[in-house]
Amino acid sequence: MRLLVDVGNTAVKVALERSGNISVISAAHIPWQKIEEVLIAQVGGNEGLEPILHNAHLHQIPHYFASVSASLGALKCAYPEFKNLGIDRWLTVVASYHLFPNKACIIVDSGTATKVDVLGADGQHQGGWILPGLDMMIESLVANTQKVFSDSTTSFDTVLGTNTPNAVKNAALSATVALAKQAVEQIERVGDEVQLIYAGGYGELIQQHLDPSGIYFDDLVMQGLVFWRKYQQNV
Template sequence: MRLLIDVGNTAVKVATERQGQISVISEPTIPWQDVSEVLIAQVGKNDDLEPILQQAKSRSLPYMFATVTATLGDLVCAYPEFNNLGIDRWLTVVASHHLFPGKACVIVDSGTATKVDVLTASGQHQGGWILPGLDMMIDSLVANTQKVFSDEHTEFATSFGKNTPNAVKNAALSATVALAQRAIDEIEQSVEAQQLQLVFAGGYGELIQQHLDNSGIYFDDLVMQGLIYWRKYQQNA
């Protein structure tokens, strides 16, 4: 059994993997006696990771931090300076390439930040965009303007706002949906509709999917699936 750890900008997500089956668990319930190795995708520093690493070290368990490389099998990173690409973005690309072979993918991963990445059917990463996540957009606007406010009760939509919280939240969602649609429009110029797969992930991924295209597929473990495929490449190298 592998232990998978996704260290995001605001939280640490832990899961176990056995024969390709991923189960998200909480840190206190990690079945250490069954763990054979630990795979880590770390975007930012998080103190919650350290106790997990200490447990792995105390049990002499091997642990690996996933890294971005210029190529991974037939995958090609779009960044000339590939080390500047976030590992979370790279792993969503890795996962999408293997989950949808022979298809071009537009990947929308929305959490603390929203990342949009484009991948061709042949495995050429086209690059992508990063913008603040919905909450960060709202917090920044409210903190830096007068008489603009939001609340926790107003739901996100894409209609015109009829009050200030509506206007703020709906603008954040509309801007995010429009950016993702722009990526779709760009890639649709070169591929047939049936050759394009939309992939959604992150805490706001399902919301964006609902307002963009329900034919896409949402994954709550896309980074962790990427970790599994990334590890297979290391084993076969």
């Protein structure tokens, strides 16, 4: 059994993987006696990760930090300076490549930031965009303008706002959806069929307003970790 650890900007998520099955659990309920190795995707700081590493050391369990590479089998990274690509983005690309082989994929991962990545049907990562997440957009606007405000009760939508919270929240969502649509249009221009993949805390919301036929994953980075590890073991 493996322990999968996703260290994000705002939270640390952990999951168990056994025979390809992934189940998200609480960090307080890790069955350390059954863990054979720990796989880590780290974007955020060490504070939430340190107790996990401490326990892994106590139980003499090896741990591995996932890293970005220029290629992973037939999968190729778009960045010439591949180490500058965030590991969370790379792992979502890795997972998508394996979940949807020989298919062009657009990955919309929306949390603290919104990341849109494009993967060609040939396994070539074509690059992507990074946009402030919905909450960050709103917080930045409210903090730096007068008489512009939001609230915690107004729902997100893409229609024109008829009050200030509507206008602020709907603009943030509309901008995010429009960015993802631009990626879809670029892929469709070359005639490739597109598989839309959603992830992150706002992934399902964007799915509703962009294309509900796409697929949402709450463990896409975790799945990427598993596939990444398989490559390391076969090298």
